[in-house]
Amino acid sequence: MNPQTNNISAAEAVAHLQPDTWLKVNRLHVRKIIAEFAHELLITPVLQATTAGWGHYTLSPAAGIDYSFRAQLLSLDHWHIDTASIEKTVNGAAVPLDAVHFITEFSEQLGFDPVLLPTYLEEIISTLYGSAYMHTYNTTTATELTAADYQDIEHAMMAGHPCFVANNGRIGYDTVDYRKYAPEAATPFPVIWLAGHKSRTVFTGIDTLQYEEVLQQELDTDTITSFHGMLKEKGLQPEDYYLMPTHPWQWYNKLASIFSPDIAANNLVCLGYGKDAYLPQQSVRTLFNVTTPGRFYVKSALSILNMGFMRGLSPYYMRTTPGINEWVAGIIEGDAYLQQKGFMMLKEAATMGYTNHYFETAIKGESAYKKMLATLWRESPVGKLQAGQRLMTMAALLHVDAHGEAMLPALIRASGLDITSWLQQYMDCYLSPLLHCFYYYDLRFMPHGENVILILENNVPVKAIMKDIAEEVAVVNSELDLPENVRRIVIPVPEELKILSIFTQIFDCFFRFVSHVLVEHADYPEEQFWALAAECIQRYQQLHPELEEKFKRTDLFADEIVKTCLNRLQIRNNQRMIEPNNPFKSQQFAGTFKNPLAAFKHRQVAVV
Template sequence: MITTNVNNYEQENYKNTVPHLEPEVWERVNRLHIRKIISEFAHELLLTPELQSKEGDWGVYTLPISDTAITYHFRAQVLSLDHWHIETTSIEKYEEGKKVPLDSLSFIIEVKDIVGINEDILPLYMEEINSTLCGRAYVYSQKKTTSEDLVHADYQDIEHAMIEGHPCFVANNGRIGFDLVDYKKYVPEAAAPFSLLWVAGHKDNTGFTTVKGVDYEQIMSSELSEETRTAFETILHNKGVKSSDYFFIPIHPWQWHNKLAMIFAPDIANKKLVLLGYSEDKYRPQQSIRTFFNISNPTKHYVKTALSILNMGFMRGLPPSYMITTPPINDWVSEIVTNDAYLEKKGFTILRETATVGYTNTYYYNAGKDTDYNRMLSSLWRESPMTKLRSGEKLMTMAALLHIDKNGTALLPLLIRDSGLDTTNWLRKYLDAYLSPLLHCFYHHDIRFTPHGENLILIMKNNVPVRVIMKDIGEEVGFVNNDVALPEAVQQMRVPVSKELKILSIFTQIFDCYFRFLSHILVEHDNYPQEKFWELAADCITTYQQENPQLEKKFEECDLFADEIIKTCLNRLQLRNNKKMVDLSDPFKTQQFAGTFKNPLAAYKKVAL
């Protein structure tokens, strides 16, 4: 028997780190993940399955791995937008004619030359795949919440029940940097409450910016109790410095212990950066792992902090330069949204990022501005969506519409059934609440958002979407008109884009990256024809166009009814550079394209305009 001298805390962590890693669970998550790899890599034309025979709407396919004796077999339907609906139980792997177990990491190694994974990238990409599998295994072995449970669950219970991550990416839950103990403390699916640490940053190195009508004192008074502020100020006084020379900054505990305490050691030693301690409020991480919801006081701000872990193509830092421009951008977008009669009618709103704080480490800044070391210590405060609710309403992440629980039950059909509406009428209301305002922002205001499932909050009444809330404004909103002047304070939001690619702001972000999966859920779990879904989407677009004939020229320039659309490939981006997929200041410059696909809306062009 192995004996150790570790304390009880370490013993407990040692015993409970890997109970989810069992053969049956591991086999299941690998099968599901290989289904996803084949589907998304085939969608992006990285892999080309070969049709062997047809069985009605289904085909029997093989995927031979060149220069090996390995072949994969499966049944699939190819839905609109080249979406591969693969029957999970049908996937089989044969090596030299013998059936062998499915294994995602082996699959990645087998296809690395076919899909063009560079040897320098491969090991880290495999680690991201492995971490994604571990996360799925944890949920499947630990979580007991079913889709039936979520029909009437509250906002945060739904948030922490989500499994999939971004639907397009194969490696979508990397979180490289967390160990297993960190995982159980800080990932959204673990749903463990924790307190944020606070530090004081000297004003010589720290910038604090707010939206109009808000100042530093208001933020601190709303986020910290008088007792806590006094305790923090006493710490500074005892160090012989003035609290008025500092800004208080909330930070992730992991960030302090793993990055700041060492990399910022000179600043700590010279009292430029002072550790203050924990605040009393408890938070839970959201699907966006560096954003935290205040569960002690739900109407208080979200807090978003820099978190130097590698996750889905980026080190999740926050640059101080972005912190300076975020509040002005939020002011500008908020003024447009608030004063637009059409958006008001649709109930469309945003969560403003009301204040930001960023600390500059001068050593690393002088060594090179554009590095992850210059994104390690920044935070922002975002409005709570709880303040947007009216009587009888509740919140739900839009990611929930794609949720399938560990029993294979999809949430969306259950929500529709509980609402009392049929699927068609429910979808009409959803599209009116979600798609219509995004079309208006794009065509009328030249504003594009990143409206994927995690970034969009649905306001539901009787489980019917009635309004939507857009978040992550400062970092992910873009202005896509090169000819219109912008105020100097918001120049950063301008996205250089050619007229030919401008349409992708709608088509890629909404149709390919979200509706493609929503339609699949409806086909597989609700027996709802995909043609009917796309017809409803076309009806929504047509209605908007008929209501806004003054925008006819823009509708023609960015034609959502075009026969074909350029195919934007997200996994190709990650496979090319999994540490920095996109230059956020010029995202179209680094996009990866792979031909075109047929537009399912084109069949309804005759009724447009």
Template sequence: MPNSTLYSTGRPAGRFTLRPMRHEDAAMVHRWVTQEYARFWGMQDNSIEQVAAFYHQLTAHNPHAALIGCCNDQPVFLMEFYKASEDDIGKFYAAQPGDYGMHLLIAPATHPVQQFSWQVFSTVIDFMFSLPEVKRVVVEPDERNTKIHRLNKRAGFCYQHTIDMGHKTAWLAFCQRENYQQALLKESLNMNDTHLLQAGTWLTGDTWAEANRLLIRKAIAEFAHEKIVTPAECAHGRYSLAVPGSETEYQFTASRLALDHWEIDAASLTKQENGHPLALDALQFITEFNEVIGIPQALLATYMEEISSTLCSSVFKLQKNNPDSRALVNADFQTVESSMTEGHPCFVANNGRIGFDARDYLAYAPEAATPVNLIWVAVHRRNAHFSSLSDLQYERLMREELGQSTVEQFNAQLTEKGLTHADYLFMPVHPWQWQNKLLTVFAADIANNDIVWLGVGDDQYQAQQSIRTFFNRSHPDKRYVKTALSVLNMGFMRGLSPYYMATTPAINEWLQDLVAGDEWLQRCDFRILREVAAVGYHNRHYEKAIKGDSAYKKMFAALWRDNPVAELKPGQRLMTMASFLHVDHHQKALLPALIADSGLAAERWVERYLSCYLSPLLHCFYQHDLVFMPHGENLILLLENNVPVSAYMKDIGEEIAVMNPDAVLPEKVQRLAVDVPENLKLLSVFTDVFDCIFRFISAILHQSATLPEEQFWQAVARCVKEYQQAHPHLASKFSRYDMFAPEFTRSCLNRLQLANNQQMINLSDPAENLKFAGTLVNPIARWR
């Protein structure tokens, strides 16, 4: 008989395969289905002939409706595979075209094999999701079948409600591909937890060496870009960087691109002392060059800890077995989000997370993507305040986020304590923040019942790249939640100010009205993710004692943000702009693969991208004196057939500014008005967009032979010109803030972090602490 294997995969127990059920399998299957443990299969009283007839009829028109699973060529399970819309289950819910179901029966064990049921179950789900037509798996297990419930939930199935199918009362449950991927990741983390935390063996070997190589490459490239170090050109694209006061040097091959960008070939990077090779060590690199880097002695140890933590994060991501760039082209939003490897493209120490221990890292780091259940507390209104959009009341928000039954349960808990629930607000808390800050810093408030523990929420969330923002995995169309997190990362303690929370929804409402009423922004389909509500809590003891700004004043606040998933239409997907800079563990970039899959020519694709990103930013600057923090993680792109069509801007309340101190703004919006020196205003485009985003996108497209960098920058110039030609009434502003100036000030982000890695800038005066190093040639100047 020819090989009829449909699927094959390896597991600890051996090689698992799937093949169509054959007529001669009927006697074997009969032995299985008539066992006592198989009572939920419903065939215990059937004869061999009845079993054979049933499966003959089942497979008559679809030979894959019944499959036999083998381990090391021995049959060990039976799988029934069906399309939901063509099965009885389709009568109990609105089946979608990509919904497929399965039934699973494992053969009686001849000898125990550890985790055998899970190995079988995961093989079945792997097979189903290997089929492109399968978008979601539906199951309807008997409500009494506790064993299969455990397996289903372990694989990421979301249980909805029970249904009466006549012959049984069943649970209706669904599993999307991303649910299963997250479940597998959690399995991997759980299995490796003890090994990772106690043995530390994951930090040795080739992966550790590779992480050091990649980080030193980035350090040389970005420090050279900022004129901190100056590599010497040798010949044929080779460069050397001498260690001050020694015979040691680094050598590498590099391309020099626009905006003084150094594209260094990682494989070419070596370190030598008098011609003898030395190991690449990122921490040693920092100490070797600190005399020229200039980190203050009091801050050097913290910066080195951030470098070390960034290395550990890199090792984890290199070993995590993320989907490669080709796979990410069609992956879902949150799989792409958890597969990012780099963090901020400019900062060298960009994954510090000072405050997380190794267990915290696995639990809360975005790349770990471990499901997180937020803690809920009640906070007394005398110390807390709720703010929201004008059409969103507190009670409605709680019902929509928690559910009415949970709201009633929380109210009952307060009543049982002798407290009046109307005096309190419900508030989500990051688990790390509760354990590490609130239980100690806010101990007096807890003792006085100003903060009351309610419990752990039912919904599971996934940390986003910004660490303290969470996406709801249990209900993907619910709002994002952002919490205070007193962890030091990339020059900031990631707290959340209760003072800012008081006005954040009003600022978002003002901005939404501005965007909705602006013809050009509507033409660009520019959108904002509104921060719709917030709760801020004031620790009166610390606030009275501390006069200036302090992390202790930003430890306890939360906000809710719009979720674009709720607006998706068929054929659309979401991806942060940071994804456009992603390079996988094979050093293959996602962006060229995305463009190739779109079917558009690269230049046309870039034009579409610029229309929904650069053009609205230009308009906000010139028409409204309005600037954002438009880096990769703050932008979510809406794509149709992998072509950008809209941009969602987020982080509104904390990171936007109106660069006109005399602007007439509503009272709750007035804090946005800032006084910025005239010569620095346009850096909001030149630095934040050109230098921090386009410099890397153009390099990726150029190095991959997708689009020469000259054509990329020419497309940028066309976008600027088209905007200016459409707005002749702004000609005086175009002249004053000249996008085609020959050069612009080189603003240096690493210099900022190196000078003060505790608090890089003052958000209320972002120009105050900027660091400069000469100028950069404007890559679009020649197309004036």
């Protein structure tokens, strides 16, 4: 099977770009741009009047250009905008909403570097292209998704990262690649297997896993024999090589040309496609094995620009990844509280990294050219299920389908629980373990929707699984004595900013959107939502009085919390937003939030 032959016609590549659909996705995206840019104080809507709990606002980027809309300002400076109310006029005449025009009209106010602006605009246009595709072809309803399987839900997701405005750029994919490799296209494809000479390639596994075991799990005996036979036909010795999978796009677009000296010297040998089919996940470069779901995920370097980074993988980071995963897993599996909550992680159990000597010699610092050929194997969540359980990406809690129906209220209705009871169970299995990891172990994850898998019973969350560990996990205490192979995850954080590990990652980047979905689609009071979050935190704190000093130093009930701004990061540098080993050095701040938890600071809750 060769996906390179499955080309689409020139007309099919743009069949979803119809006038009505384009107007629809632009309206939705302008809504998001206004909401997130106003949230980060990049733009300032002007209140004109208030009617029945809604404010009527205007924006005027230039003389003669005016936007108007009605909105409610929710907690955490979150803008709940009535989509249908947004209007634009130019010299008094109504014109269609256009997300790209909006960015260009405000580009000076937003502080764009003229050199970076075109790439940002390309990402916005590409995001709109994908949105039009999804609104055309992803017609499964939110209600239907409440009974769907793990991968069907994964590929139905439409929104991307809730905070970032340019969040589905995938610069590097052409329109044919999009149909083959975008997660929403849901087209299974095989991976290409390469043989890397051991003089250039490093395999690293967790202590209990050897290279031969990975190979025997991921490939059947006939395929291994065939691949080894290809090496022998070239006069090469199989024992001198490691076999590794890579994304087909990476092979055809980067490796086959840029690594041609290595290929000519037989340091890198293409063995062809494997038998198993994979589906791309929301993170694009992570692939789920649909032929044999119990086998590992494959995550490989993919040199496309997406949401502020070139999505390569460092061969050097790969060498410490399994050790970091073992260390984190040891904490999770050895902690009674986390085990009681059912908290789990997917281990990145083995890695492979190939170094290109030309670029290693020529470039002393960090570079995307040094991150083009690496792979990691991550555990599948399928084996963690018990009878009556199923998996769902946590991103589904924010999903609104092409028909305007939100999945979260539909999921709660299908569970038979009331909203409050459902949310209590969700927070207990998701928020409680993250609080414990942070306060007890100074351990911070990146627990946004795409990085968390929920285990459901009767459509109710009962366990949470963290993934994407080694690239996202961090220890926020530089004084801890850690093993040498774990030291790279220690990040320097000023004491007053440690709170952002919880507040930004969970509350601002996820909970404010969950609350909005419930306000808009279920008429659930946001005050009640934040009361439940406060109750969850207080219950944890009462269970752990020995951590009282830490609770005071990192006070989640403080009146105000500094506001971290993600779009400001991407606008400043859409090629490389932050330094991974010191993300707080790059952070962009804009004032403070009024903390919705502060109202519940002195409340006592029952410990159950």
